[in-house]
Amino acid sequence: MNTSTPQVARKRIGEVLIARGLINDDQLHIALQRQKTVNKPLGELLLDLHFITEHAMREAVSEVAGYIPLDLSGFIANVSAMELIPKPVAIKHVLFPVSFDPEAGELVIVAANPDDIVARDAIAPFLMQAGQSAGRRILSTWRIAPSAEVLAAVDKFYNHELSINGILFELESGELDVAALSQAGVSYSHPIVRLTDALLADAVSHSASDIHFEPEEQFLRIRYRIDGVLRPVRSLAKSLWMATLVRMKVMSGMNIAETRAPQDGRISLSLFGRQIDFRAASHPTIHGENFVLRILDRKSGIVSLDNLGMTGAQLGLLKRMLERPEGILLVTGPTGSGKTTTLYSILNHLNKDDVNIMTLEDPVEYPLELIRQTSIADTVKLDFSNGIRSLMRQDPDIILVGEIRDHDTAEMALSAAMTGHQVFSTLHTNSAVGSISRLHSLGILEDMFASNLIGIIAQRLVRRLCPACKVAYMPDATERVIMGRCQHDAIFQAKGCEECENQGYKGRLAIMEILRFDQGLVELVTRSAGLKELTDYAITRHFVPMAEDAIRRVKEGLTSWHEVRRVVDFSEWAAEP
Numbered sequence: 001m002n003t004s005t006p007q008v009a010r011k012r013i014g015e016v017l018i019a020r021g022l023i024n025d026d027q028l029h030i031a032l033q034r035q036k037t038v039n040k041p042l043g044e045l046l047l048d049l050h051f052i053t054e055h056a057m058r059e060a061v062s063e064v065a066g067y068i069p070l071d072l073s074g075f076i077a078n079v080s081a082m083e084l085i086p087k088p089v090a091i092k093h094v095l096f097p098v099s100f101d102p103e104a105g106e107l108v109i110v111a112a113n114p115d116d117i118v119a120r121d122a123i124a125p126f127l128m129q130a131g132q133s134a135g136r137r138i139l140s141t142w143r144i145a146p147s148a149e150v151l152a153a154v155d156k157f158y159n160h161e162l163s164i165n166g167i168l169f170e171l172e173s174g175e176l177d178v179a180a181l182s183q184a185g186v187s188y189s190h191p192i193v194r195l196t197d198a199l200l201a202d203a204v205s206h207s208a209s210d211i212h213f214e215p216e217e218q219f220l221r222i223r224y225r226i227d228g229v230l231r232p233v234r235s236l237a238k239s240l241w242m243a244t245l246v247r248m249k250v251m252s253g254m255n256i257a258e259t260r261a262p263q264d265g266r267i268s269l270s271l272f273g274r275q276i277d278f279r280a281a282s283h284p285t286i287h288g289e290n291f292v293l294r295i296l297d298r299k300s301g302i303v304s305l306d307n308l309g310m311t312g313a314q315l316g317l318l319k320r321m322l323e324r325p326e327g328i329l330l331v332t333g334p335t336g337s338g339k340t341t342t343l344y345s346i347l348n349h350l351n352k353d354d355v356n357i358m359t360l361e362d363p364v365e366y367p368l369e370l371i372r373q374t375s376i377a378d379t380v381k382l383d384f385s386n387g388i389r390s391l392m393r394q395d396p397d398i399i400l401v402g403e404i405r406d407h408d409t410a411e412m413a414l415s416a417a418m419t420g421h422q423v424f425s426t427l428h429t430n431s432a433v434g435s436i437s438r439l440h441s442l443g444i445l446e447d448m449f450a451s452n453l454i455g456i457i458a459q460r461l462v463r464r465l466c467p468a469c470k471v472a473y474m475p476d477a478t479e480r481v482i483m484g485r486c487q488h489d490a491i492f493q494a495k496g497c498e499e500c501e502n503q504g505y506k507g508r509l510a511i512m513e514i515l516r517f518d519q520g521l522v523e524l525v526t527r528s529a530g531l532k533e534l535t536d537y538a539i540t541r542h543f544v545p546m547a548e549d550a551i552r553r554v555k556e557g558l559t560s561w562h563e564v565r566r567v568v569d570f571s572e573w574a575a576e577p
Contacts, residue, residue, distance in 0.1 A: 013042055016060045017052065027051045043146060062144050070098065070110045070143040072150070075270040076197045077157040081107060084130050084138075085123055087158040093119035096153045098143065099272035105136045108272075112147035160194060164202060164234070167195045171240060195240070196247045200278070200293070202233075204271050207507075209295055209336075213248075215241055215288035227463045227508050228336060245282075245289060252280035260284050266363075267293070274298070279363065296365050303341060305349040309509045311552075313542070317514050318457070322350065327454035328417045330404075332429045338461045338510050339426045340365055343400060346424060347371060350398060359400035360387040376402070388412040392419070401425040407443040414444065417452040430569075431546065432458040432515035433534050436525055450517065450525035458546060459512035460567040462559045463505035469497035470504070470557065479561055482570055483551050492557045504560075511553055511564070513546040 014028045023046065031045045038045065043061055046052045062069035081097035084107060090096055095111035107127065111119060123140065131138040161167050170191050199222065203211045208224035215221075220241045222234040236244075249256045252265025267278040279294040306315065321329065329346070331339045344366055347357060351370055362376040362384075372394070376382055382390075384401055385408035391399055403426045404410045417423045429435045435456045439449050472490040475483065479491070494504025515521075515538055524534055535545075550564040564570075 013060055013064050016063055017046070017056075020056075020060065022056050022060070023051050041147070044148065047146070047148075057146060061146075065114065065144055067114050067142055067144040070145050071270055071275070072096075072110065072145050072153050073270070074268060075153060076201045077153070077162055078201065078272060079162045082157065082162070084126055085109075086126070087154065089122055089126070090154045090158065091151070093122055094147045094150050095119055095123075096150050096157075102134060105131070105134070105138050106141055107138055108141045108143060110143040110145045110150060110153075112145065112150050114142035114144055161191075162194060162198060164195065164198045167191050167198060168236070168240075171195065172237065192240075192243045192247055196244055196251070199234075200269065201271055203293075204276055204295060204297070206233075206501075207300075211293040211295065213241070213245070213291040213293075215285065215290065217287050220244075227503075227505055228461055229463070231503075241288060245291060248280065248291060248293075249282070252278070254280070254282065259289055277365075279365070298366050302348060302366055302368070303345050305345045308342065308345055310512070311549075314512065314514055314544075317516060317542075318346075318455075321455045321514075321516055322346065322422075324422075324454050326417055326420045326422060327452050328413060328423045328425065328449075329454045330425055330427050330435055330456045332427045332432065332435050332456060332458045333460060334428065334430075336461070337459055338508075339459070342457065342459065342510070343424055343426065344368065347398070347400060350422075355397045356395060357398040357400070358391050358394055358396040359402070360384055360391065361400070361402040372396075384409040385412050388416055392416060396421060398422045398424070403427070404442070410439060410442045410444050410449075414449055414452055422454075427456075429458070432456040432513050433531055433538065434458075436534065437531070446528060447526045450522045453517045453522075455514060455516040457512055457514050459510050460546065460550075461508045461510055462550070462553065462563050462567055464507040464509050465492055465494060465557065465559055465563075466497065466500035466504055466506040468499040469495040470560075471495045475561065483554065483561075489555075491554055491561060493560045493562065505563070509553065509558060511546055511550045511568070513544060513549060515543055516541070 014023075014032075017023045018025065018028060027046070027049070031042055031049060031051065034045055034049075035042060040048075043057050047057060059069055078097070078099045080102070081100035084100060085095070085097045093111070093116060094113070095109050098108040098110050100107045109123070113119070120140075127138040127140060161170055199211070203224050206224055206226055208226050209228075210225035212223040212225070212230065213220060214223065215238065219238050220236040221232065222236065223230045223232050225231070246256050248267075249263075249265070251267045254263045254265045261284070263282045265280040267280060269276050269278070275298060277296040277298070279296060281292050283290045283292075305318070310318065331342050333339050347359075347368060351357060351368065353370070356372075357370070358372040358374070360374050360376060364373045364375045367373065374382075374387060376384065376387065384403070384405065388399065388401060388409070389412065399416055399421055401409065401413050401423065404413060413423050413425055427435050427438060429438045435458070436446075440446060470492040472492055475489075475491050483491075496502035496504045500506040518541065520537060520541070521534070524537055535543075539545075547568050547570060550568045553559045554561050554564055
C-alpha cells in the first residue's frame with residue numbers, strides 16, 4: 001500500500017533532515033530521483049539507500065507531522081490494546097494499538113500516518129463498541145513510527161498467545177523441547193520469548209518496583225515488590241527456568257555461560273507507549289541462579305519538587321536551603337526509601353540552561369536532559385572519590401555524588417563544597433541528626449563538615465491507604481497517647497477491595513524530617529554536642545521529627561497507624577495511658 005505523503009510534506013521532511021545535518025543536498029536529490037520510478041515514501045527510500053538511520057528518520061517525521069515518535073524496537077505488546085483493533089484493520093491502515101488504559105479510557109495507537117482520516121474512521125466503530133462495553137467513551141492518542149516498524153509489530157504480535165496462562169499452557173503441552181532449548185543457549189522458541197515479555201509487562205502494569213525470580217528445589221517462585229512490600233504472584237515449573245533465565249541474560253547483556261558468579265546488566269524496552277529500563281542482577285544459589293530486575297520507569301521516577309508530598313513548611317524550608325550557593329545537602333535513609341527520587345526531583349528543580357550539573361552514580365538510573373551523568377565503573381577504576389576529582393576539572397556548578405560510602409568520598413565531597421559548589425549525596429543512616437555521628441565515624445572532623453552542610457533530609461516511604469475502601473475506627477489508648485488525639489477522633493485502617501487488589505493500599509508517599517544547619521547548630525556540632533542536645537536545639541528551630549510527620553499523615557487519613565509503625569520507631573513515644 002502506498003503510504004506516501006503529499007509532495008509538500010516530502011520536501012519539508014527533506015528540509016528538516018538537511019537542517020539537522022543528517023543528509024546533504026546530493027543525497028536528497030538522489031532519493032527524489034529514485035522516487036519517480038519507485039512508489040515509496042521519501043523516508044523509506046532514504047532508509048533503503050542507507051543515507052539515514054531509522055531513529056533519525058523517526059525524529060524528523062515527528063517534527064514535520066507534529067506527533068510524538070515511538071521506537072518499536074524492544075517493544076512489548078499490550079494484550080488489552082490489541083483486543084480492540086482487529087489485525088486486518090491494523091494491516092490495511094498501517095497502525096498498531098500500543099496500550100490501553102481502561103480507567104482513563106485512552107487507547108494509544110502508533111501509525112505511519114496518524115493524519116490518515118480513513119484510518120481514524122475505520123477504528124471508530126471498534127472504539128465505540130469498546131466504550132459501550134466499558135460504560136465510557138474511549139479516546140485515541142496517536143504516535144508516529146515508520147511503516148516498516150509498524151507492520152513488523154503487527155506481524156510479530158497478532159495471532160500469537162500473549163497471556164501468561166496461555167503461553168504456559170502452550171509450553172506445558174509438550175509441543176517444544178525446553179531442555180534442548182536451554183542447552184542451545186542462543187536459539188529461542190517464540191513461546192519462551194513471549195513468556196518473558198509477558199512477565200515483564202505484567203510487573204510494570206502492576207506498578208512493581210522489582211521482579212524476583214527465585215528458584216526453589218522443585219519450582220520457580222516469582223514475586224513482585226509493590227509499594228515496598230514483596231508479593232508472591234506465580235509459581236512456575238522448574239523446567240522452564242533455565243530457558244527463561246538464558247533469555248533474560250541475553251536481553252540484559254550478560255554472559256550466558258557464566259552461572260557461578262554474580263552478574264549485572266541492563267534492559268531497555270518500550271512498554272505501554274513509554275520507555276522502561278530494567279536493572280538486572282543474577283546471583284548463584286544452591287537451587288540455581290537467582291535473578292532480580294529493578295524496574296526504572298522514567299515516568300514515575302522523576303517527580304517535580306512540588307509533588308513530593310511535603311507540607312508547605314517543609315517545601316519552603318527545602319527551597320530556602322537550595323538557595324545557598326555552596327555546601328552539601330544529604331538525603332538519608334535505608335535502601336528503598338526514595339532517596340534517589342528526592343535527589344532527582346531537586347536536580348530537576350535546579351536544572352537550567354545557565355547551570356552545569358554533573359553526576360556520579362552507581363549506576364545511572366534515570367537519564368536527565370542537560371545533565372552530564374556518569375556511571376561508576378570498576379573496569380576503569382572510576383570510583384566516587386576519583387570521579388569527584390575528575391568532575392572538578394569540568395567546571396560544574398552542582399555535583400551529585402550517588403552515595404558517600406567511605407572517608408575518601410566524604411573528604412572529596414567536602415572539598416568540592418568548600419570550593420564553591422553545591423553538592424548533593426546520600427548516606428545510609430536512620431535519622432537526620434544521626435547522620436552527624438555517621439560522618440564522624442567516616443573520619444571527618446566535626447568543624448570541617450558542620451560548616452559546609454546545607455542540611456540533611458531523612459525519609460521513609462509508607463503505603464498510601466486505598467481511598468475506595470479505607471475504613472475509620474477509634475484508636476485504642478496507646479495510639480491516642482502517641483498521636484495526642486482526643487477520644488472521639490477516628491483514624492483509618494486498610495480493608496481491601498478490587499481497586500487495590502485486596503491489599504488495602506495503593507501507591508506510596510514519603511514521610512521525612514528536614515534538618516537545616518544554621519550557625520547555632522554548627523557550633524553545637526563543632527563542640528561534639530550529644531544527640532539529645534542537637535535534637536532539642538533543632539526542635540526550637542521548628543525541626544519536625546519524622547515520627548511527628550508520620551503521625552500527621554495518619555491524622556490526615558493518608559496512611560494507617562499499622563503502616564507507619566512498620567517503618568518508624570515509636571518506642572520512645574509510647575507511654576502508659
